Structure formats: C-alpha cells, structure tokens
Amino acid sequence: MTSHQPGYDRTARLLHWSSALCFLIALGIGLYFGTLDYRNNKADYAKFGEVIYWHKTFGTLVFALVFYRLYHRFRHPPPALPASMPGWMRSASHLSHWSLYGLIVVLGLSGLVGSDIGNYPVKLFELWYLPQFAGENRPLADSILRVHIWLGNTAAILVAIHIGASLYHHWIVKDDVLRRMWAGPGR
Ligand code: HEM
Numbered sequence: 041m042t043s044h045q046p047g048y049d050r051t052a053r054l055l056h057w058s059s060a061l062c063f064l065i066a067l068g069i070g071l072y073f074g075t076l077d078y079r080n081n082k083a084d085y086a087k088f089g090e091v092i093y094w095h096k097t098f099g100t101l102v103f104a105l106v107f108y109r110l111y112h113r114f115r116h117p118p119p120a121l122p123a124s125m126p127g128w129m130r131s132a133s134h135l136s137h138w139s140l141y142g143l144i145v146v147l148g149l150s151g152l153v154g155s156d157i158g159n160y161p162v163k164l165f166e167l168w169y170l171p172q173f174a175g176e177n178r179p180l181a182d183s184i185l186r187v188h189i190w191l192g193n194t195a196a197i198l199v200a201i202h203i204g205a206s207l208y209h210h211w212i213v214k215d216d217v218l219r220r221m222w223a224g225p226g227r
C-alpha cells in the first residue's frame with residue numbers, strides 16, 4: 041500500500057481491531073480489580089484471583105501483536121491524513137498513536153517483568169504457565185508493578201481520548217478517519 045491510498049489495508053485493520061478488543065478487555069479487568077482492596081481483604085483477593093489471569097492473557101496478546109503490527113506498519117505505511125486536517129490535529133494524531141504504541145510495549149513489558157521477578161505466575165488462557173526467568177525480588181517487582189498500574193490508568197485516559205477523537209471525526213467533522221480504519225480502501 042502506498043501512503044496515498046484512502047484506507048488502511050485489511051491486515052492493518054484486522055490487527056487494529058483485534059488488539060483494540062484485547063486491550064479493552066485487559067484494561068477493563070485492570071480497572072475492575074483496581075476498585076478492590078485485594079492486598080488487604082481476603083474476599084477481594086479471591087475476586088482478584090478469578091480475573092488476574094485473564095488480565096495477563098489479554099495483555100500478553102496485545103503485547104505480542106504489537107510487534108507484528110509495527111512490522112506491518114513499517115512495510116505498509118498508513119494512508120495520508122485528510123488534506124483538510126489542520127497541522128495541530130495531524131501532530132496530535134501522530135503523538136497519540138505513537139503514545140499508544142509506546143504504552144502497549146511498556147505496559148506489556150512491565151506486567152511481564154514485574155510478574156516474573158515477583159514470582160507472580162503468568163498463566164495464559166487458564167492453560168499454560170510462562171516459564172519464570174529471573175530470581176524472585178518482591179520489592180523490585182512491586183515497584184515495577186506500581187509503574188505498570190500508573191501507566192495502565194494513563195492508558196485508560198489516552199484510549200478514551202482516542203475513541204472520542206475518532207467519533208468526533210466521524211460525527212462532527214464528518215471526514216473519513218473512522219471509515220478508513222473500519223472499511224479500508226475498498227469502502
Ligand atoms: C494491554 C496491556 C495492559 C493494560 C492496559 C493493563 C492495565 C492494568 C491496570 C489499569 C492495572 C491497575 C489495577 C490496579 O489499580 O490495581 C493493572 C495491574 C496489573 N497488571 Fe496489567 N495491564 C496490561 C498488561 C499486563 C500484562 C501483560 C501483565 C502480565 C503478564 C499484567 C499484569 C498486571 C498485574 C500483576 C497487575 C497488578 C499489580 C499489583 O497490584 O501489584 N498487565 N494492569
């Protein structure tokens with residue numbers, strides 16, 4: 041695909057929507073257990089235990105997909121933004137997209153490394169445990185996971201802005217920004 045085609049190609053769209061879904065599930069679960077007092081309260085810890093592996097599973101999926109996504113993006117650059125879009129909006133769009141990519145990488149890494157070092161197992165799909173690589177260091181793990189929690193909450197804000205911006209383009213500006221990610225070049 042050249043940068044002048046009107047929409048994202050099929051692979052880019054499939055990757056965007058599948059990782060968006062996994063991201064929103066991981067985020068939703070994270071925000072849910074963030075409301076629990078699972079460090080101090082036994083009943084809350086049990087509720088946390090029921091969902092944490094699904095948080096880790098969907099988070100790991102988004103993390104794994106992002107590398108293929110970036111590789112695909114490098115080989116097939118995204119279509120140019122509508123010519124009518126003002127400069128500041130183009131800059132904001134690029135900044136928010138790269139921040140989202142960056143957050144996916146750092147959230148995945150901090151979640152996986154924090155779990156590994158803390159000896160908090162990572163079980164995928166309630167089936168497979170990832171091997172543990174590092175020796176246990178709970179204080180370091182908990183510091184890494186504190187950063188992870190902070191980044192997770194930042195991601196919630198950024199994703200809300202991202203979704204709001206695409207709906208704003210679709211319903212208020214009435215341009216093709218959402219359609220070209222939804223329907224692609226052959227719409
Ligand atoms: C899309 C990626 C991810 C997002 C958006 C995300 C988001 C979040 C959020 C918002 C929290 C905060 C919950 C709270 O307030 O207590 C959290 C906690 C946590 N996440 Fe993630 N996460 C992601 C990926 C991962 C991955 C890949 C892992 C590990 C395999 C992981 C492991 C954890 C753990 C262990 C906690 C609890 C930390 C603690 O209480 O010390 N996350 N995550």
Ligand code: HEM
Binds near residue numbers: 140
């Ligand atoms: C209902 C939810 C969502 C909607 C409606 C949506 C909409 C869009 C649209 C329309 C674009 C194309 C923007 C353009 O052409 O410049 C886009 C790109 C993007 N979206 Fe989403 N999105 C959603 C969820 C998410 C989530 C949860 C993430 C993950 C963090 C995400 C990450 C990205 C990234 C990184 C790009 C840039 C793609 C690229 O050009 O490489 N999106 N999104």
